[in-house]
Amino acid sequence: xxxxxxxxxxKPGAAPLPRMIAAQAVLETKMLLRNGEQLLLTVVIPTxxxxxxxxxxxxxxxxxxxxxxxxxxxxxxxxxxxxxxxQAIATGFERRYGVLKRLASSPLPRWxxxxxxTASVLVTEVLQVILLTVIAFxxxxxxxxxxxxxxxxxxxxxAAFSGLGLLMAGTLKxxxxxxxxxxVFLLLLVGGGVIVPLEKFGAAGRHVLGxxxxxxxxxxxxxxxxxxAGMPWGDLGVLAVWAVVGLAxxxxxxxxx
Numbered sequence: 001x002x003x004x005x006x007x008x009x010x011k012p013g014a015a016p017l018p019r020m021i022a023a024q025a026v027l028e029t030k031m032l033l034r035n036g037e038q039l040l041l042t043v044v045i046p047t048x049x050x051x052x053x054x055x056x057x058x059x060x061x062x063x064x065x066x067x068x069x070x071x072x073x074x075x076x077x078x079x080x081x082x083x084x085x086x087q088a089i090a091t092g093f094e095r096r097y098g099v100l101k102r103l104a105s106s107p108l109p110r111w112x113x114x115x116x117x118t119a120s121v122l123v124t125e126v127l128q129v130i131l132l133t134v135i136a137f138x139x140x141x142x143x144x145x146x147x148x149x150x151x152x153x154x155x156x157x158x159a160a161f162s163g164l165g166l167l168m169a170g171t172l173k174x175x176x177x178x179x180x181x182x183x184v185f186l187l188l189l190v191g192g193g194v195i196v197p198l199e200k201f202g203a204a205g206r207h208v209l210g211x212x213x214x215x216x217x218x219x220x221x222x223x224x225x226x227x228x229a230g231m232p233w234g235d236l237g238v239l240a241v242w243a244v245v246g247l248a249x250x251x252x253x254x255x256x257x
Contacts, residue, residue: 020108021116028120032086041081041185042128047135050074053195054139062197064226071136071143072221073194078128079154080214083121084161085185091117091169092177100256110256118162125158145224149231153224156239157217163246164213170254188214193222213242 015023032038053059054067061069094100104110133141169177190196192214198206209215220235 015107017109017112021112021119024108024113024116025119025123028117029123032090032120032124035090038086038090041086042078042124043131046074046078046081046128046132049077049195050132050135051139054136059195060197065140065142067136067139067141068143068226069197069222070195071132071141072225073218074132074136075129075154076157076192076214076218076221077189077194078132079125079157079217080161080188081185082124082128083158084165085181086124086165087117087121087162088165088169088181089178091166092172092174092181095169095256096174098257104256114166118158121158121162125154129154143225144228146230149224150221152236153217153220153232153239156236156243157213160213160217160239160242160246163243163248163250166250166254167246170250170256188212193218211238213239216242 032042050067050070053061053070054065057066059066091100100113103113108116136143165181168180172180188194191201191209192212193209194214198209198215198219201209210219216235216238220232220239223229223232223235
C-alpha cells in the first residue's frame with residue numbers, strides 16, 4: 001500500500017500461519033542441535049552403544065551378526081532420546097523460565113507451537129537415522145523388510161514418545177523432569193529390548209516389558225529389518241495406544257506456566 005507521495009506505509013499484522021510454524025520449527029531445531037546435553041542423548045550415546053556392542057562381545061544377541069540385532073534397537077533408542085527425553089527436558093525448562101508463557105501470548109497459537117516442536121523432533125530424527133544407518137552399514141548391517149513398515153513404526157513411535165515427553169514436561173517441575181526423563185531413559189535402555197533381548201527376562205517379564213513403547217518399537221523394527229517380517233500390526237497397535245493416551249493426557253494436563 002502506498003500514499004499519494006509514493007512512499008510505503010506499514011501494514012501491521014501477523015505473518016501467515018505456515019510461515020510462523022516453519023520459522024519456529026527452524027528455531028527449535030537450531031536450539032536442539034546447539035545443546036550439548038541434547039547432542040549427547042540424541043547422537044553420541046546411540047552411536048557409541050551401536051559401535052561398542054557391535055564390535056565387542058558383551059551381550060549375547062543370538063544367532064547372526066550382533067549389528068543385525070542391535071541396529072533396530074538403537075534406532076528405537078534414538079527416537080526415544082529425541083522425542084521423549086530431549087523434548088521433555090527442553091520443554092520443561094522452557095516452561096520454568098517462562099518461555100512457553102511468552103510464546104503462548106504471541107500470534108503463534110499453542111497448537112502451532114507444538115506442531116513446530118514436533119517438526120523439529122522429526123528433522124532431528126531424520127538426521128539420527130541417516131547417521132546411525134551409515135554407521136550400521138559400515139559395521140556390516142544387512143537390513144531387510146518393507147520400508148513402509150519401518151516408516152510407520154518410526155512415526156507411531158515418535159507420536160507415542162512425544163506425547164509422554166510433553167506430558168512429563170507440562171506437569172512436573174523442570175528439575176523433576178530432568179531427573180525423571182534421564183531415569184526413564186536408562187531403565188528403558190536396559191529393560192526395553194534395545195540391547196538385551198527380552199527373552200533374557202523370562203516369559204512373564206517379556207510379556208510385561210513387551211507392552212512398553214520402546215519394546216514395541218525396537219521389536220517391530222527388528223522383526224522387519226532383521227527377519228524380513230511383514231507389517232507388525234501388534235507392535236503398531238501398542239504404539240498407537242501409547243500415542244493416543246500420551247497426546248490426549250498432554251493436551252489435557254499440560255500447564256503453560
